[in-house]
Amino acid sequence: MKIEYLNRDELLCIITVDESSGIIEVKNLIEEQWKLPFPKNKTVTMKDLYDFLEDRVFEKPRPDRYLILDELELEHFEPLLIAKKTHGTLWDDYNWLRFDGEELTFKDVQIRR
Numbered sequence: 001m002k003i004e005y006l007n008r009d010e011l012l013c014i015i016t017v018d019e020s021s022g023i024i025e026v027k028n029l030i031e032e033q034w035k036l037p038f039p040k041n042k043t044v045t046m047k048d049l050y051d052f053l054e055d056r057v058f059e060k061p062r063p064d065r066y067l068i069l070d071e072l073e074l075e076h077f078e079p080l081l082i083a084k085k086t087h088g089t090l091w092d093d094y095n096w097l098r099f100d101g102e103e104l105t106f107k108d109v110q111i112r113r
Contacts, residue, residue, distance in 0.1 A: 004098040005037055008106040012036060012095075015049065022046055053079035056088030056097065 003015040013036055016025045024044040028036050037052045038044050054060075058068055060077050069077065072085045087109040088097035096109050 002100050006096055006098060006106065007035065008094045013038075015044075017049065024049055050079060053083050053088070056090065056095075057082040057086060 001017045001019060003017070004011055005013045005015065010030075012028070012030050014027045014029070015037070016027075018024075024046070026038050026042075026044050028040060030036070033040055038048060042048075057079050058065065062068070065077060069075065069082075072082060074081055074085070083097055084099055087099075087104070088095070089109050089111050091111060094106070094110075096106065098104055
């Protein structure tokens with residue numbers, strides 16, 4: 001699985017996950033560490049990836065989470081599945097996620113104008 005992390009249409013990094021081995025490779029494409037999901041030269045674990053994805057979706061304890069999950073046609077809170085549907089867009093930044101096979105731009109996923 002490949003996940004591209006973007007700010008608007010600027011590709012910040014590419015996260016590649018070998019699902020059979022659990023090995024995660026992160027290729028940072030910019031120097032500004034504060035813009036990246038993982039620090040440079042860090043060995044990224046599945047837990048790190050899960051935590052990052054969880055930060056890119058709505059909070060699990062939201063009282064309306066079941067309504068949101070229903071809208072997304074999901075049965076339970078799973079950050080990867082939610083991020084695949086929402087592209088990890090948040091109201092307070094312009095970062096987002098693009099997954100394997102997608103040819104989306106920021107205009108396609110932005111939630112505020």
